[in-house]
Amino acid sequence: MDLKNVLIPSMPLFALPLAVASCQSEKEAHTDEPLNIVYIMTDDHTGQMMSCYDTRYMHTPNLDRIARDGVRFTNSFVANSLSGPSRACMLTGKHSHANGFTDNTACVFDGDQPTFPKYLQKAGYQTALFGKWHLGSMPQGFDRWEILPGQGYYYNPDFIHENGDTITEHGYLTNIITDKSIDWLENGRDPEKPFCLLIHHKAIHRNWMADTADLYLYEDKTFPLPGNFYDDYAGRQAASEQEMSIIKDMDMIYDLKMDRPGEDSRLKEMYRYFCSRMDSAQRAAWDAFYDPIIEDFYSQNLQGKELAEWKFQRYMRDYMKTVKSLDDNVGRVLDYLEQKGLLDNTLVVYTSDQGFYMGEHGWFDKRFMYEESFRTPLIMRMPDGYDRRGDITQMVQNIDYAPTFMEIAGVEIPEDIQGVSLLPLLKGEDPEDWRNSLYYHFYEYPAEHSVKRHYGVRNDRYKLIHFYNDIDQWELYDLQADPNEMRNVYGQPGMEKVTSDMMKELKGLQEQYDDPIRHQFPLE
Numbered sequence: 001m002d003l004k005n006v007l008i009p010s011m012p013l014f015a016l017p018l019a020v021a022s023c024q025s026e027k028e029a030h031t032d033e034p035l036n037i038v039y040i041m042t043d044d045h046t047g048q049m050m051s052c053y054d055t056r057y058m059h060t061p062n063l064d065r066i067a068r069d070g071v072r073f074t075n076s077f078v079a080n081s082l083s084g085p086s087r088a089c090m091l092t093g094k095h096s097h098a099n100g101f102t103d104n105t106a107c108v109f110d111g112d113q114p115t116f117p118k119y120l121q122k123a124g125y126q127t128a129l130f131g132k133w134h135l136g137s138m139p140q141g142f143d144r145w146e147i148l149p150g151q152g153y154y155y156n157p158d159f160i161h162e163n164g165d166t167i168t169e170h171g172y173l174t175n176i177i178t179d180k181s182i183d184w185l186e187n188g189r190d191p192e193k194p195f196c197l198l199i200h201h202k203a204i205h206r207n208w209m210a211d212t213a214d215l216y217l218y219e220d221k222t223f224p225l226p227g228n229f230y231d232d233y234a235g236r237q238a239a240s241e242q243e244m245s246i247i248k249d250m251d252m253i254y255d256l257k258m259d260r261p262g263e264d265s266r267l268k269e270m271y272r273y274f275c276s277r278m279d280s281a282q283r284a285a286w287d288a289f290y291d292p293i294i295e296d297f298y299s300q301n302l303q304g305k306e307l308a309e310w311k312f313q314r315y316m317r318d319y320m321k322t323v324k325s326l327d328d329n330v331g332r333v334l335d336y337l338e339q340k341g342l343l344d345n346t347l348v349v350y351t352s353d354q355g356f357y358m359g360e361h362g363w364f365d366k367r368f369m370y371e372e373s374f375r376t377p378l379i380m381r382m383p384d385g386y387d388r389r390g391d392i393t394q395m396v397q398n399i400d401y402a403p404t405f406m407e408i409a410g411v412e413i414p415e416d417i418q419g420v421s422l423l424p425l426l427k428g429e430d431p432e433d434w435r436n437s438l439y440y441h442f443y444e445y446p447a448e449h450s451v452k453r454h455y456g457v458r459n460d461r462y463k464l465i466h467f468y469n470d471i472d473q474w475e476l477y478d479l480q481a482d483p484n485e486m487r488n489v490y491g492q493p494g495m496e497k498v499t500s501d502m503m504k505e506l507k508g509l510q511e512q513y514d515d516p517i518r519h520q521f522p523l524e
């Protein structure tokens with residue numbers, strides 16, 4: 001697969017923007033009315049699996065509606081490709097070292113620090129949060145919240161309430177989070193005040209358990225393997241030592257649901273626990289779907305490449321079904337806003353806590369600074385008076401969301417916020433001093449999936465990465481010549497000038513953001 005063609009496809013969807021923009025420019029911006037914000041975030045939803053970014057696999061009509069009536073960021077990235085860290089970055093507008101939440105396993109978010117919901121509250125916004133939080137401490141800065149404990153459960157999930165009670169709800173999680181969000185919009189808020197609603201889904205997180213209503217979808221489809229599915233990781237030590245390979249690490253029972261008496265796997269008990277949460281009707285529907293597949297799978301006794309490719313196909317199908325429910329539920333939110341006349345005074349943002357591998361390099365999961373997981377989808381439906389449509393190509397990062405929301409709410413952006421407001425881009429401006437490189441730092445190692453610690457810099461052509469801790473390896477990629485990052489050209493003859501320029505850029509960013517790692521690995 002050529003990632004370049006995938007992430008920046010030329011699409012009929014975006015053939016319209018000029019015409020739309022010229023009609024809209026007649027309209028006045030609602031400058032006197034504060035804008036509402038609906039910020040929908042999913043977990044592990046990657047651009048490859050959204051038809052407004054990539055038409056190879058699945059159709060996501062409701063997400064496409066957001067992009068069609070707004071903008072699609074084609075160079076949207078995270079600062080640290082993992083859930084808790086990503087959430088902390090977007091809440092604070094600061095890189096991980098500055099907000100203190102560097103990894104999922106060892107950190108508890110210091111909720112006393114300033115966050116955009118707190119600023120918005122002070123500015124008179126009503127703030128609410130439903131769904132995944134994953135920051136260890138309880139939310140602050142929200143008038144109303146209900147969160148999942150940890151990662152949450154797809155079936156009959158628990159919610160932690162503001163009074164500390166944990167209550168189990170009946171149904172499928174993506175539907176329930178949407179129900180709660182719409183219920184708050186309808187009954188929970190003061191219609192006289194602006195609002196900021198965070199709808200934060202667990203979907204599409206592992207282990208991709210679809211709604212029983214969607215189980216039979218996509219079963220007739222066979223997906224092309226990514227061109228680098230059988231990557232040999234030559235010249236890339238960290239990539240060769242990860243534990244997120246579909247072939248060797250994807251669990252036959254937990255991830256791929258091939259459970260039957262007598263079979264064993266490392267994560268079997270967790271799968272059985274998730275299934276035990278279902279009621280008898282849910283369980284019957286689940287088993288009716290999976291039982292014949294299980295029987296067929298074990299009767300084939302697949303090995304080698306046949307087994308690897310069977311795993312890939314099942315992974316793709318389960319993931320897509322989980323996305324389908326999400327897309328339907330995004331449609332419900334858009335319909336509600338439209339019916340209530342709220343859509344044109346509301347900025348609707350859709351993003352994910354990071355991208356994900358759909359078999360590229362042979363992987364699932366994220367963490368690496370390589371493109372698929374460094375990127376995250378970002379689309380926004382524009383309110384009345386905002387003319388910008390189509391693609392925004394400037395490099396943006398999840399530390400930019402907080403200052404964007406703050407500027408929308410009329411809050412002055414404090415000096416220590418490291419992100420930059422996207423509002424000028426949404427207004428159609430092309431700021432000359434926009435950033436031309438991005439900083440990244442991933443910390444969670446040693447840990448699940450064994451992705452080494454690393455930091456790096458990316459500009460529009462090159463990416464330089466340093467893997468450290470129990471390794472000391474540099475990688476350099478020419479994204480133009482090698483968009484799939486298969487050839488590490490660090491140390492290759494002819495790359496001296498690029499390397500020294502990228503080192504300078506990296507050093508500059510580490511100083512600008514004040515990352516203490518620069519004292520441990522000083523750069524020339």
Ligand code: SGN
Pocket residue numbers: 043044082083084104134151205206207267353365366448449
């Ligand atoms: C869980 C998953 C991992 C995943 C992390 C972090 N394992 O631990 O596969 O990388 O979450 O994901 S599981 O066996 O519990 O499914 S994150 O998106 O929340 O950061």
Ligand code: CA
Pocket residue numbers: 043044082083205353354
């Ligand atoms: Ca995630």
